[in-house]
Amino acid sequence: MPVGTAASVKGIPQDTLEELGAQIILGNTYHLYLRPGVETVRKMGGLHGFMSWDRAILTDSGGFQVFSLSELRKLNEDGVTFRSHLDGSSHFFSPESAMAAQIGLGADIIMAFDECTEYPAERARVRESMELTARWAARSKDYFEEHKQEVPWGQASGVGRQEKQLPHHCFAPVRNDNDLRDSGRSTDRWATDGHRLAPGSTQSLFGIVQGGMDRELRKESAERTVEIGFPGYAIGGLSVGEPREATREMVEWTVEHLPANRPRYVMGVGTPEEIVEYASLGVDMMDCVLPTRAARHGLLFTSEGKISIKQARYAQDAGPLDPNCPCRVCQRYSRAYLRHLYASNEVLAQVLNTIHNLSFYLDTMQRVRHAISLGEESRFLSSVWSRPQT
Numbered sequence: 001m002p003v004g005t006a007a008s009v010k011g012i013p014q015d016t017l018e019e020l021g022a023q024i025i026l027g028n029t030y031h032l033y034l035r036p037g038v039e040t041v042r043k044m045g046g047l048h049g050f051m052s053w054d055r056a057i058l059t060d061s062g063g064f065q066v067f068s069l070s071e072l073r074k075l076n077e078d079g080v081t082f083r084s085h086l087d088g089s090s091h092f093f094s095p096e097s098a099m100a101a102q103i104g105l106g107a108d109i110i111m112a113f114d115e116c117t118e119y120p121a122e123r124a125r126v127r128e129s130m131e132l133t134a135r136w137a138a139r140s141k142d143y144f145e146e147h148k149q150e151v152p153w154g155q156a157s158g159v160g161r162q163e164k165q166l167p168h169h170c171f172a173p174v175r176n177d178n179d180l181r182d183s184g185r186s187t188d189r190w191a192t193d194g195h196r197l198a199p200g201s202t203q204s205l206f207g208i209v210q211g212g213m214d215r216e217l218r219k220e221s222a223e224r225t226v227e228i229g230f231p232g233y234a235i236g237g238l239s240v241g242e243p244r245e246a247t248r249e250m251v252e253w254t255v256e257h258l259p260a261n262r263p264r265y266v267m268g269v270g271t272p273e274e275i276v277e278y279a280s281l282g283v284d285m286m287d288c289v290l291p292t293r294a295a296r297h298g299l300l301f302t303s304e305g306k307i308s309i310k311q312a313r314y315a316q317d318a319g320p321l322d323p324n325c326p327c328r329v330c331q332r333y334s335r336a337y338l339r340h341l342y343a344s345n346e347v348l349a350q351v352l353n354t355i356h357n358l359s360f361y362l363d364t365m366q367r368v369r370h371a372i373s374l375g376e377e378s379r380f381l382s383s384v385w386s387r388p389q390t
């Protein structure tokens with residue numbers, strides 16, 4: 001999932017995201033709550049109407065940003081008081097208010113309010129934090145069940161969304177319990193925009209597993225979250241500064257304790273090699289700022305390894321960025337031109353670099369899905385690993 005923090009994947013218009021094949025994007029509740037505010041988005045028909053995006057959207061609960069961005073936070077059983085990183089104003093997030101915000105924003109998939117445990121942390125501290133997350137998960141679900149009909153879908157606004165016909169490829173991985181029960185099949189029923197606009201349709205609330213880098217606590221957190229019962233499960237608290245080997249170990253271990261017939265989502269990962277590897281471990285969804293953020297810093301992922309386009313060696317390189325990439329940037333522009341745009345601090349450098357990196361990530365996942373459908377994950381994996389990555 002490309003990350004569109006403030007209802008925008010930085011530098012990339014929505015029609016370009018559609019062209020690149022993005023089926024779902026992510027928005028950050030913390031940022032949208034502070035600016036433009038939930039009420040503004042709700043009045044515009046939710047994020048779909050506000051940003052004119054018909055395909056699926058997932059919002060995080062705001063918890064991660066509260067813990068990583070805001071100052072002077074104070075946490076207790078009720079929730080967390082924090083100061084905005086924008087203007088220092090004081091705010092309060094609880095499981096209930098985070099659900100209210102996400103229902104107002106109207107994404108297709110919303111996340112339970114959790115505490116992202118810091119790394120490193122003592123075991124007692126990790127346990128305490130994991131247990132708080134479990135209690136908050138139950139409160140998140142209770143509030144959601146009572147208020148889920150308040151989602152602003154179908155409330156006008158947006159640019160003629162309801163008349164649009166969606167192409168087949170925009171099917172998004174939003175499944176609900178009724179679909180699973182009725183179909184008797186676990187993986188091939190997909191909710192679409194049509195579902196979203198159907199009377200009485202609601203969002204899907206996912207639970208989040210915490211537990212630090214501790215296997216036992218991860219297992220217990222997974223079991224307690226599954227017991228509460230959600231249509232999908234996320235593994236949170238990773239990519240917080242731990243060694244990559246620990247991330248992999250926790251993903252592999254935790255996935256085993258989550259139901260295979262529900263989407264399993266690892267939050268905040270990873271490199272192209274990592275997302276392929278996690279997919280092979282049974283992970284269905286991932287999000288990361290890496291492709292977009294790295295692009296804005298001139299760091300590009302290619303089939304031949306990473307490229308830092310700012311390097312002088314590309315100044316007169318007439319070749320494409322990635323000779324194996326079908327994206328419109330690689331089809332049209334030379335490395336020399338991209339290097340010049342970056343060196344001259346042109347806005348176009350950020351746009352073109354981001355288009356390529358997103359294309360590379362989305363194509364990678366497209367190939368993973370294709371390999372899985374053919375039952376050839378292992379062959380695909382070995383071809384990925386044989387690539388030179390610097």
Ligand SMILES: [Zn+2]
Nearest residue numbers: 325327330356
């Ligand atoms: Zn490209």
